[in-house]
Every structure is written in structure tokens, then in C-alpha cells.
Amino acid sequence: MALLQVSGSPHVHTEESVKKIMWTVIIALVPTMIFSFLFFGLQAIVLTLVAVVSCVFFEWIIQKYLLKITPTITDGSAIITGILLAFNLPSNLPWWIVIIGALVAIGLGKMVYGGLGNNLFNPALVGRVFLLISFPQQMTTWPKPHHWFTQATTLSDATTGATPLGIIKSGLAQGHDVSQLMETLPSYAQMLLGERGGSLGEVAALAIIAGGIFMLIRKVISWHIPVAFIGTAFIFAAMMHWINPGLYIPPSYHILSGGLLLGAVFMATDMVTSPMSNWGKIIFGVGCGLLTIIIRVAGSYPEGVSFAILIMNAFVPLINKGFKPKRFGSQKIKA
Amino acid sequence: MKTFRIGGIHPENNKFAHSSKIETIPLPSQAVLYTTQHLGAPSTVVVAKGDKVKVGQLIAKGDAFISANLHSPYSGTINKIEPICDISGYKKMAIVIDVEGDEWEEDIDITPDIKREIKLTPAEIIEKIKEKGIVGLGGACFPTHVKFLIPQGKKAEYMLINAAECEPYISIDNRVMLERTEEFIIGACILRNALQLSTVHIGVEHNKSEAIEKLTQTAKNFQGVEIHTLQTKYPQGAEKQLIKSITGREIPSGKLPIDVGCIVNNVCTALAVYEAVQKNKPLISNYMSYTGKSVKTPKNYLVRLGTPIRNIIEVNGGLPEDTEKLISGGPMMGKAIANMDAFTTKGFSCLLVINNKEGKRKESINCIRCGKCVDACPMGLEPYLLAPLSEASRWEDMEKEHVMDCIECGCCQFSCPSSRPLLDHIRLGKNKTGAMIRARNTK
Numbered sequence: 001m002a003l004l005q006v007s008g009s010p011h012v013h014t015e016e017s018v019k020k021i022m023w024t025v026i027i028a029l030v031p032t033m034i035f036s037f038l039f040f041g042l043q044a045i046v047l048t049l050v051a052v053v054s055c056v057f058f059e060w061i062i063q064k065y066l067l068k069i070t071p072t073i074t075d076g077s078a079i080i081t082g083i084l085l086a087f088n089l090p091s092n093l094p095w096w097i098v099i100i101g102a103l104v105a106i107g108l109g110k111m112v113y114g115g116l117g118n119n120l121f122n123p124a125l126v127g128r129v130f131l132l133i134s135f136p137q138q139m140t141t142w143p144k145p146h147h148w149f150t151q152a153t154t155l156s157d158a159t160t161g162a163t164p165l166g167i168i169k170s171g172l173a174q175g176h177d178v179s180q181l182m183e184t185l186p187s188y189a190q191m192l193l194g195e196r197g198g199s200l201g202e203v204a205a206l207a208i209i210a211g212g213i214f215m216l217i218r219k220v221i222s223w224h225i226p227v228a229f230i231g232t233a234f235i236f237a238a239m240m241h242w243i244n245p246g247l248y249i250p251p252s253y254h255i256l257s258g259g260l261l262l263g264a265v266f267m268a269t270d271m272v273t274s275p276m277s278n279w280g281k282i283i284f285g286v287g288c289g290l291l292t293i294i295i296r297v298a299g300s301y302p303e304g305v306s307f308a309i310l311i312m313n314a315f316v317p318l319i320n321k322g323f324k325p326k327r328f329g330s331q332k333i334k335a
Numbered sequence: 336m337k338t339f340r341i342g343g344i345h346p347e348n349n350k351f352a353h354s355s356k357i358e359t360i361p362l363p364s365q366a367v368l369y370t371t372q373h374l375g376a377p378s379t380v381v382v383a384k385g386d387k388v389k390v391g392q393l394i395a396k397g398d399a400f401i402s403a404n405l406h407s408p409y410s411g412t413i414n415k416i417e418p419i420c421d422i423s424g425y426k427k428m429a430i431v432i433d434v435e436g437d438e439w440e441e442d443i444d445i446t447p448d449i450k451r452e453i454k455l456t457p458a459e460i461i462e463k464i465k466e467k468g469i470v471g472l473g474g475a476c477f478p479t480h481v482k483f484l485i486p487q488g489k490k491a492e493y494m495l496i497n498a499a500e501c502e503p504y505i506s507i508d509n510r511v512m513l514e515r516t517e518e519f520i521i522g523a524c525i526l527r528n529a530l531q532l533s534t535v536h537i538g539v540e541h542n543k544s545e546a547i548e549k550l551t552q553t554a555k556n557f558q559g560v561e562i563h564t565l566q567t568k569y570p571q572g573a574e575k576q577l578i579k580s581i582t583g584r585e586i587p588s589g590k591l592p593i594d595v596g597c598i599v600n601n602v603c604t605a606l607a608v609y610e611a612v613q614k615n616k617p618l619i620s621n622y623m624s625y626t627g628k629s630v631k632t633p634k635n636y637l638v639r640l641g642t643p644i645r646n647i648i649e650v651n652g653g654l655p656e657d658t659e660k661l662i663s664g665g666p667m668m669g670k671a672i673a674n675m676d677a678f679t680t681k682g683f684s685c686l687l688v689i690n691n692k693e694g695k696r697k698e699s700i701n702c703i704r705c706g707k708c709v710d711a712c713p714m715g716l717e718p719y720l721l722a723p724l725s726e727a728s729r730w731e732d733m734e735k736e737h738v739m740d741c742i743e744c745g746c747c748q749f750s751c752p753s754s755r756p757l758l759d760h761i762r763l764g765k766n767k768t769g770a771m772i773r774a775r776n777t778k
Contacts, residue, residue, distance in 0.1 A: 005660045006671040007696070008759045010745030011689050012346060012503065016752045018703055072700070117701035117753075271705040276717065327715035327737060328341050328575065329588040 022076030028211035035204035039145035040091035052082030054102035084124035087201020092143045101127040121313045142197035164257045169302035191256040202259040212265035221269040228285025229264040236293045263305035273313045280323035287312045338566035339576040342713035351633035352506045366641035368430045372681040373470040374477045375401030386413045391440035403478040404468035408619035408639040410438035422677040450613040460529040467611035473601035476682040492596035494527045496537040499572030502665025505685040507624045508602040510635045512546040522609030534559040542567040570744040627688030629655035659694030662687040667745045697754040708747035718747035722757045725764030
């Protein structure tokens with residue numbers, strides 16, 4: 001026997017590691033990925049591959065040659081950023097735009113802050129919003145999804161070229177009524193299964209929910225952010241719909257359309273960029289929900305999830321200061 | 336099933352010595368008794384080199400307010416009195432005894448008969464506890480009689496026995512409760528009587544179902560003994576958490592158990608109190624587990640104070656090949672042993688062998704702000720914030736973040752997926768912050 005080791009307690013450690021957490025998230029993303037491949041075919045596979053490979057490559061090259069530190073690409077976080085970036089893009093986006101998005105996501109979204117754990121904003125969303133502002137034309141042209149589960153109708157084919165939210169936004173601008181517009185939109189069944197226009201990862205609601213449940217069970221996320229996010233968006237949208245059903249779409253359609261579920265389950269729950277305490281997480285989720293609906297109904301963009309999450313990301317340090325966990329013994333003794 | 340709400344973790348139980356009967360370690364040929372075997376001032380040596388002593392004879396006296404008497408666990412001759420290295424490698428004043436035979440003081444009852452009737456008055460009980468050198472055997476070794484000096488204006492309403500044994504690996508409390516059930520319960524009743532209360536509350540973690548059953552059966556023959564089943568969750572046996580689980584009372588930040596009317600004692604302490612009060616036997620031996628993943632035969636032992644640690648290992652057949660660390664106590668809060676040539680002391684409840692698989696610390700990487708340390712902290716603190724504050728020597732900020740509430744249970748560091756040494760930093764910061772506060776208060 002060699003010398004005895006001496007160190008402070010504790011002397012045992014959990015089996016959990018950052019790598020395991022990251023790979024759990026990747027597994028949770030797989031169902032959504034499969035659905036995106038089903039609907040958008042080879043284009044989606046190529047786009048996802050380009051995004052993942054370039055994210056990992058940029059992380060490696062920045063760490064190795066710019067920061068001159070040991071690359072940490074094996075932790076899996078760059079892979080997640082790549083997948084999430086791809087999920088936020090239309091499948092027919094030119095590959096060179098995807099690479100620019102990956103460079104911005106990893107470089108500007110993560111590495112400038114000091115790498116994993118230090119970034120203030122969700123890297124994939126930084127990449128997406130950069131592309132949305134820089135290439136608005138390409139970023140809002142949506143290809144037609146395959147119809148595997150339901151009959152392709154002329155009505156749902158009408159979604160080609162725009163997302164349901166986009167159709168509503170432009171329809172309302174042309175003076176149409178919500179109930180008229182709803183008839184031209186995909187049905188609830190199609191929304192759940194994903195047969196509608198949109199980014200790769202936002203179309204299949206059921207697959208996203210399945211991934212979310214898997215992460216909940218593996219304790220990679222907690223319920224607070226998704227429930228607060230979706231709940232707030234639902235209640236707020238319901239109030240708007242109740243006030244003027246002609247102008248505002250039903251709340252359940254809000255929840256299923258656009259990137260709300262993808263955002264609430266996979267993006268807002270990012271550990272690095274969300275608050276620490278449970279109450280903080282709830283406040284964060286409520287903020288995301290409110291901002292999403294406000295941007296959707298009042299902003300010039302049809303979709304507001306990315307902006308809502310990024311804005312709330314910026315509030316996280318403040319939320320962490322203001323909403324501390326409940327401390328043991330912080331109450332006075334009851335006489 | 337009762338439990339505390341905030342934080343807590345579920346480490347692997349690993350109670351390997353759970354069902355192995357308590358065995359006795361043979362007497363050593365030479366023994367070493369440190370004069371600080373307890374929290375507080377060292378005891379004053381009352382014997383001299385060359386003196387003959389008997390088992391149970393007072394050899395060092397606890398004069399100070401917080402101190403404890405020390406009795407000889409052996410009969411023999413005092414060889415020398417000089418500083419000797421303890422398990423951490425620090426030199427401490429010690430009495431070295433050459434062991435000759437096993438001759439006991441005559442007033443000690445060494446028969447196995449169980450004495451059920453409690454004759455002593457509360458004041459006499461407390462005096463006996465003080466005289467026989469009883470200290471808290473849960474780990475801190477705080478002199479037990481001091482706990483009964485209740486400050487003016489405070490009232491003790493609960494006598495709690497901490498039988499949670501929430502640390503993984505250790506199973507000595509479990510064995511004592513199973514093998515010395517009645518004596519343990521009588522000890523608990525004595526502690527209850529000392530406070531003139533009607534009930535003593537014993538809290539046991541759910542994973543010791545056999546002990547719970549036996550205690551419940553035996554307690555039927557006694558009045559005012561209540562057994563509480565507690566959820567198996569670390570740190571269920573931390574004083575503040577135990578009080579919260581059993582009574583629902585929460586000790587306010589910076590306060591003591593007595594501030595919420597509670598006094599807590601450990602299983603082995605209760606047994607030691609029984610032996611002191613009913614059998615006139617001083618605290619001269621320890622019950623302990625010898626265990627670990629690589630230990631072939633994990634055992635529970637009764638060992639006299641001052642026995643060389645090497646003796647325990649030898650009785651068990653030597654250290655396993657892949658030993659990385661030796662721990663005095665449990666894996667979560669125990670102390671790593673730096674000096675294997677040291678000797679057992681009061682409160683040495685476990686000798687734990689950590690092998691090189693579980694003992695090697697993983698390389699620490701960036702904090703990913705997952706919040707697992709925040710979820711795990713049973714005090715509701717934010718370890719992810721405290722650790723970097725400590726690294727930056729920002730003691731004032733640490734005080735504002737309530738670092739002094741930290742009970743050093745290790746939940747944060749255990750659960751960190753980035754393997755960050757959170758408690759190392761926080762412990763250092765707590766010491767520095769505490770020193771800063773004391774310096775400010777004495778100004």
C-alpha cells in the first residue's frame with residue numbers, strides 16, 4: 001500500500017457528471033430529431049449534421065488556438081448547441097448560413113464569456129436570433145412537410161411558405177378574422193404530430209413533450225420553468241382570446257404553434273442560463289410566457305419565443321439575487 | 336414517516352456491517368490516552384509516571400467549564416506523559432499506559448445484569464454523567480453534562496435520541512440498538528429523567544427496520560418512550576434536521592437546540608449514560624464499525640479507548656490492497672486519517688476504508704450552474720455562490736450569504752456534477768468569516 005490520501009470531507013461523490021447530464025439531454029432530443037427527419041427528409045439530416053459538426057469544430061478550434069486551453073468538446077455541450085440551433089432553423093436554409101449561425105452561437109454565445117457555464121445567454125438562441133436578423137428572407141421561408149399521419153388537404157398545404165403564426169400575423173394585417181384564418185390552418189392533430197410549416201424541431205409537439213418527460217425523470221430539468229412558461233402563456237393568451245376572439249387565436253393553438261414548446265422544454269430550461277432557486281425558476285418561466293405572447297400579438301415578428309427567452313436570460317443574475325432559496329432557520333420562533 | 340423538507344441527498348447506503356455482531360478487540364500491550372478526547376479544554380492529568388492504575392480510575396480531570404474527565408481503560412503502569420501525534424498528525428498531550436492484566440475498580444458493576452430501576456435524582460444523574468466523563472458520541476464529543484446546564488429563561492421540552500445513523504457505511508448504532516436494546520432504552524429514560532420530562536423521543540431512519548421493530552417491542556415495557564421512524568435521507572441525523580423532523584421546530588439561524596427547547600443525544604451516549612448511572616462505569620470504551628467497499632469482513636467492534644488503530648486493522652486481517660484513504664467517521668463528514676500510528680479516542684465511531692475507486696477525486700470542471708448544490712443544501716444556502724466568494728477571500732460577502740449557517744454536511748460537494756471542491760472552499764471561508772466575526776465582537 002502506498003501513502004494514505006488526506007482530504008476534507010465528503011469522501012464519496014455522486015455518479016452524476018456534466019457529461020452524463022449532457023448526454024441525457026441529447027437522448028431527450030432524439031425523438032424530436034427523428035420527427036424532423038421524417039417531415040423534412042434528407043435536407044433536415046444534412047442541416048442537423050452541418051450544425052452539430054460546425055459547432056463542435058468551432059468550439060475545438062477556439063479553445064485550442066485562440067484560448068490555448070484543452071478543448072472540452074467531449075462534454076457534449078457543443079453537440080446540444082448544434083442540435084438546438086438546427087431545431088431552430090428552416091430545413092431549406094443554405095448550409096453556409098448554418099455555419100455562420102454555429103460560429104455565432106459558439107463564439108459569441110459561449111466562448112466570449114469563458115466557455116461552458118459562464119455564458120449569460122442560450123448559445124443556440126444567440127445563433128438563431130443573429131441569423132433571423134441578418135437573413136430574414138431565408139430564415140422565414142418554410143418548406144412543406146411530408147404528410148405521414150393525416151391526409152394532406154389543400155387547406156394545410158396552404159401553410160407552405162409560412163408558419164401558422166406567420167399566416168395569422170399577415171392575415172390579421174390584411175383585415176381577416178381569426179375564425180376565418182383558423183380554417184386555413186393545420187388542425188390540432190396535425191399540430192401535435194408536426195405536420196405543419198416551421199423550424200426543424202418545433203413542429204412535433206408530442207416528441208418534444210416525450211423528451212421533456214425523459215429529462216424530468218432523469219432530474220436534468222425540474223418542472224418549474226416549463227410549467228410556469230406554458231401556464232403563463234396559456235392564461236395570458238386565454239385572457240386575450242376572451243376579450244376579443246376575432247383578433248386573438250385560442251390559447252391552446254398558441255401553445256402548440258411556433259417554438260413555444262421547444263423553447264419551454266429545451267431552451268428555457270438550459271441550466272447555465274436559468275435561475276437557481278425554484279421560485280427564481282418560476283419567475284423566469286412566467287416572464288418568458290408573458291413576453292412570448294406580447295411579442296406574438298403586438299410585435300412585428302410573428303414569433304417571440306427566442307426573444308422572450310434571451311430577454312429573460314439577461315434577468316437571471318438579478319433573479320438569482322432577488323429570489324434566494326428558503327433558508328433553514330430564517331423564520332423567528334413562534335412564541 | 337417523518338423527515339425534514341429542505342435539501343438532503345440519497346447517497347449509497349453501503350451498510351455492509353449491518354448484521355455483523357459486535358466483537359471485542361483484545362487489549363493492547365501499550366495504550367495511549369490523549370487528554371483532549373472531547374470538545375473544549377484539555378483535561379488535567381492527575382497521575383504521574385510510574386503510578387499503578389486500575390480500570391476505571393480517574394487519570395485526567397476536566398476542570399474547565401467545557402471539559403471532561405478521563406478514566407483509565409486499563410490496569411497497569413503509567414509509562415510516560417508526553418505529547419503524541421493524533422490521527423491528524425498533531426501532537427497532543429497524552430498518557431501512555433503499559434497494560435498489565437485487566438483489574439477493575441471495585442465500585443464498578445461488571446456483571447451483565449440489567450438494572451432497570453432508576454434511583455438517582457436529576458441532579459445526581461447529571462453529576463454522574465459529569466463524573467464518568469461522558470461526551471456526545473455522535474462525533475462532536477461535546478461534554479454531555481454541559482448540555483444539561485440550561486441557560487436562564489430557556490426550558491427543555493424535548494429529550495431526543497439521535498438514532499438516525501444517516502451516514503453511509505456506519506452501522507454501530509444499529510447494532511447497539513439490536514444487541515443492547517434494553518440498556519439503551521434505560522439510558523434514554525435516564526436522560527429523560529435528568530430533564531424531568533415525561534417522554535423521550537428516539538428517531539431512527541427507516542432503513543433500520545429491524546431495530547425499529549425491536550425498539551418498539553421493548554419500549555412497551557417502559558413508560559414515556561416514543562420511537563419515530565424517519566425517512567432515509569442524508570443528513571437526517573444532523574442535529575437541526577433531526578429536531579425539525581421529530582418536533583417540527585426549526586432552530587433559528589445562529590441559535591442552539593435549547594433555544595427551541597430541545598436536547599439531543601446519540602445512541603452510544605445513551606448507552607454510556609446507562610452504564611455510568613446504573614453500573615457506575617466510566618466512559619472507557621467505544622463501539623465502532625470497521626468497514627469499507629474493499630474490506631473483506633466488515634465488522635462492528637467494542638474497543639477500549641487508547642487502542643492503536645493498527646490493532647483494529649490487524650484483528651480484521653490487514654488493510655485491503657487498494658486502500659486510498661482511512662476515515663475516522665462516515666464518508667460524508669468523517670475526518671481523513673493522516674497518521675495511522677494514532678490511537679482510538681472517545682467518539683471514534685467508525686474506521687472506514689475508502690478504496691482508490693471511490694476515493695479518487697474526479698477532475699473539477701467549470702460550474703454549469705445546474706443548481707444541484709442549491710437543491711441539496713439542507714440549510715437552504717447557495718454553495719455555488721459561497722465557494723467562489725471564498726476563493727476570492729470575500730469574507731464579508733460570505734457572512735451576508737449566511738456561511739455561518741453551513742453545517743458542513745457535504746451534500747453540495749457530493750452532488751456537484753462538475754466535481755467542484757465546494758465544501759473545501761466553503762469550510763475555509765467559514766473559518767475565516769468566523770474569525771472575522773469574533774474579532775469584531777471582541778473589539
